[in-house]
Amino acid sequence: MSNEKHHIVPYHVYVVILGALLILTFASIGITSIELGSLTVAAALFFAVIKTYLVLIYFMHLKYDKPYIGIMVGAVFLLFIVVIIITFLDYLYR
Amino acid sequence: MESTHHAHHLPYDAEASKIGMWLFIFTELLLFGGMFIVYSVYRYLNPEAFHLAGEELNTFIGAVNTVILLVSSMTIAMSTSAIQKNDIRLTNILLGITLILAVVFLFNKYFEWSAKFSHGIYPGSQEMLGTMSQGEILFFGLYFVMTGLHALHILVGIALITWTMIELKQKKIHHEKYDLLENSGLYWHLVDLIWIFLFPLFYLIH
Amino acid sequence: MQEAQSALQASYLHHQGRYKGLLGWIFSTDHKRIGLLYLYSITTMFVVGLLLGLAMKFELLAPGKTIMEARDYNATFTVHGVIMIFMIVIPGLPAVFGNFLLPLMIGAPDVAFPKINLLSWWFYVAGVFLVLAALLFGSGTPDTGWTFYAPYSFKTGTNMLPAIFGAFVLGFSSILTGLNFIVTIHRMRAPGMKWMKMPMFAWTLYGTAWIQLLATPVVGITLVLVALERIFGIGVFDPALGGDPILYQHLFWIYSHPAVYIMILPAMGAVSEVIPTFSQKHIFGYKALIISTMAIAFVGYLVWGHHMFTAGMSGTAQYAFSLLTFLVAIPSAIKVFNWISTMYKGSINLKTPFYWASSFIFIFMIGGFTGLVLGSLATNVHLHDTAFVVAHFHYIVFGGVSFSFFAAIHYWFPKIYGRMYDEHWAKVGWIMFFIGFVSLYTPMFYLGMKGMPRRYYDYLPEYHGANILSTFGSWILAMGFLVIVVNLVRSARKGEIAVANPWKGKTLEWTVPSPPPFENFKEIPVVGEKDGPYNYE
Known part of the structure; x- marks a missing residue:
């Protein structure tokens, strides 16, 4: 089993994902500073979920496993x- | 590896150690999951107090720490690509950057916490009991427990990455056997994942 | 015979590793030795827990103070509970028989991470010593009950911290075992051993391992919060600071209810091995048994609230939990029907393991049906926190563990020690234990319905008669246990030499010599297209 070939992820994929994560972070800071009432939590959690998804799929390699x-x-x-x-x-x- | 002549010789199985790490990550997710249940119940019961208390936290430091963790997550993810290409030097550099960023995160945390302590905000402080509502006390109780527990995981992550770097130096990790590197990476991403939720839940209640 | 003698010499029992003697055991990473380490440590702790139980029953022999004060009674049931649940029920079947048998059953040389496996036993020992430290040192024995309910658990002056920390460490031990089993099953099955060819015991270990993995962390964090509450006063469970003690109960039972399934699934698995072997017939409804195992594991995770019906939960939550509780009864009943159907038209070989397995079904059904009585809201209000509850969960938890455990130990005894136990004394032990068990707990159903509360060292005079019967039962049970242990210890030394497959079992562990050689299989077995775990054609 030790000789299974692994998919080597190109570096630029990680850079793109980091960019997306940073944009989402600032977007969540931005949207929570607007007064949206109870939607604020939902918006913050929504962004957090997308970020989690990206980390799981790309950084944690679920896409390639x-x-x-x-x-x-x-x-x-x-x-x-x-x-x-x-x-x-x-x-x-x- | 120390001598294992009294043990069974199991063939190296990278997938087994990867699943092992994932299963461990599941336990960590549910550990923090328990805390998130506590948080969500008390936030539901004390919406205004949480709002008020959240204003006390410094969004800027929180955001800086978020960026730090995201960047460090990227560098450690890159290091698995580097080791697969057998680029030991780059692997080392990337792990080194991750390590430095982890330490910077802890420094920020230290300054943040000491600022709170100097304002008399810490669990069981008389000032909190005198001036704050129950919801605010709960908010700060949870804030210290959850970010504290997270910081503890950062420390464990630092230990793991250091261990990885030592084994890399000893050439025990190479492009055909890098499960420790991969698992340290997975653990570090977990630390990142938890922060992705801690940040909006504590710093972004406005 | 000559062959059997040489098998004994070449076995894991005599294997010479890096260390000799005792060190060769406590530092061994061999799954079979670790299984036996667990067996001996669990049996030792069981004796302690049993003595505490006997002391409680003795106190209840007569109304008023018999041998101890109310305070001591509180400490006794707390320690009895902590020992029995965290040190015996949870590690019991998975850590002892799971460790010993899982690699043998799936055709592997060991578990996936042998060192972590050893570490798990060391954590177990550390946890045991921490809890014992809580008893012997500091400001008094914990008196909260094994549930550590808030707010009392952080208000009481007794020595809670070591006990809480000990339970946490024991949880870690359990997690490591579960993690190891899941990876082992995923990665180390012998060639040809497809998922749908695994023996039932391996399947139930898989289900249990997932619960160990996914439920234990929740109680871990809960215990950490209680400890922090005690040390720093963070307020999360303290009503004076706005905390909600019912939230503690939610979190505690999110683990502690599935904990029952950590125990009952491998118990059912062991019974599912014993019954086909001694009926000499293919197991009935293999797939249904697997599906019901997984269904119990999943639904069992979601029923925790039925411990809290009178705690002040919302009505909606009560309905939901009651409904979910009733749902668990379905897969449990499927299993019972499957076992009975396996026996039907079989050629039954009436040996001790079969006695234990079939009495397990009897005990489990009483425990299960009284569970439904408690799971329905209206009757629960009347019976909550009475002796009825104690009787119910002892039927399920203690009955479930002990009857399946003794079925398993007699069944696999020849494999473990390479010798046969004495059939006559084994049956004597069984009948004494069975009679003792039934007369110990059945009166408590009656007492509970009459209104005798649990956790009281005293009672009204009208409860006297049933309590005497119950205490007598505890003595018979303890004597039965003694007979079983003496018989097994004696047989392990002097019993008749066992052949590789004395029961004509069809699972892989019976294909290797008894006791198994250190490396398990000389060559990793290959499971053919037509082979199955219970192929008695």
């Missing part, structure tokens, strides 16, 4: 979301 690792990662995030929703069934309706 066997698909089952990506499926596991997705499942873990999904489980966490389900847990938080169920917890909030208590707090939202208390």
Whole structure:
């Protein structure tokens, strides 16, 4: 198994992704400084999710790995979301 | 590697150590996940207090630290490409940059925390108990625990990267066997991922 | 016979590694030795926990103070709980039999990370000593119950920190075991051993490993928060500072409910190995068993709130948790039906492991059905925090672990030690343990329905009769346990030499000599197209 050929990611891909991440960071700073009420949290989280996706797919190589690792990662995030929703069934309706 | 003649000889399996690292990352995600549940519940229960307390934090330092972590994430990701191309020198430089950025992050954190301490903001401080609402106390309690725990992970990351650099120097890591480098990278990206959520949740409540 | 003797000499038991004697065990990275290290340490801790349990039952022999004060009773049930849950129930089957058997069952030389495996045992030992330190030193034995409920856990003056830290370290040990198993199953199955050819025990270890991995960190962070609350007063669970103690309960049970499944899945797996072997028949509904294993693992993660029905949760959450709890009953029942169907028209070989496995089904069903009584909201209000709950979870947790554990230890005993246990005394031990178990816990169902609360050292005179029966039961159970242990220890030294496959099992561990050689397989086996784990055609 040690001789499996790995995909070598070109350096410029990482630079482009970093650029995107930085833009998203400043965009989230910008959008949260506008008064959007309850949408502020949603906007900040939305940008955070996109950033997470980019880091997972490119920096953490999920794009180039066997698909089952990506499926596991997705499942873990999904489980966490389900847990938080169920917890909030208590707090939202208390 | 120390002598392992009493152990079974398992063939080198890069994918096994990679999955092992991913599984460990899952435990870390749920560790912080528990904290995020606590955070979201208290934020839901005390929206105004969290808003008020969030104003106290310095968005600028937070943003600088975000940029630092993102750049360091890129450099360590690049180092896996460098090692695959068998460019040891570049791998070393990229890891070195990552390490320096990690230390700078901790410095920033140190100054940020000491500024808070000097204003009497720390867990259990009398000033907080006297002047702040319950929601604000909770905000700062969570702020210190979560960023503190994150800083602890930065320290672990620094240790891992240092170990990687030592093994690189000893030529135990090379273009055919670089699982430690890859795993340190994965760990470092995890630290980055958590910060991606900590930053908006603490610094960007306006 | 000659062959068997030489197998014993060449086995892992006599393998000479870097260290000799005891050091050769506690620094061994061989999965079989680590499994036995766990077996011995868990048995030792079980004796401690059992003695504490016996002390509690003795206290309840008569109303009022019998042998201890209320304070001591609180400390006793706390330590009993911490030891039994964190040191026995959770590592029990996965760490002992999982370690010993998983590589053998899937045709691997060892687990994926042998050193981490050893580290996991060392963490276990460290955790044990930390918890014991909480008992012996400092300002008094912890008295919160094993659940460490806030706010009392950070208000009480007793020595909580070492106990909390110990539980944290034990959690780490459990995570490392789980991590190792998942990677081993993904990467080290023998050629031809497809996922759908893995033995059920390996499948249940896989499900359990995921729970260990994904649930334990949540209790880890919760315990850290309680510790920080004690040291710094950060306020997260302190109502005086705006914290919500019910949130503690949520986080605690997000782990501690799935913890039950960490135990019950491999217990079911072991039973799923024993029943086809002794029925000499293909297991019924192999795929259904796998799917129900994974369903239990997943849904079991989401039912934690049924521990908190009377804590002040919202009504919506109560409905949701009650519904989810009932859902878990479906895959559990599927398993029971599959076991029964496996026996149907089989040629049953009535040996001790089969006794244990079939009584496991009986005990598990009582535990399961009373769980539904507690899972429905209306009856829960009446029964919450009564002896009924104690009886229910001892039927599930203690019954589940002990009956499957003893099934497993008798079943795999020839493989582990290369000798046969004594069949007669093994059956005596079983019947005593069984009678003791049933008479210990069944009266507590009755007591709970009559309103006797749990965790009290005293009770009203009308509860006296049932309590006497229960205490008597505890003595029979302890004697049964003694018979079993003495029989096994004696057999490990003097028992008849065992052949490689005394039960005619069809899984891979029976293809190697008993006890297995250090390297497990001389050559990694290849599983053919037609071979399966339970092929009795």
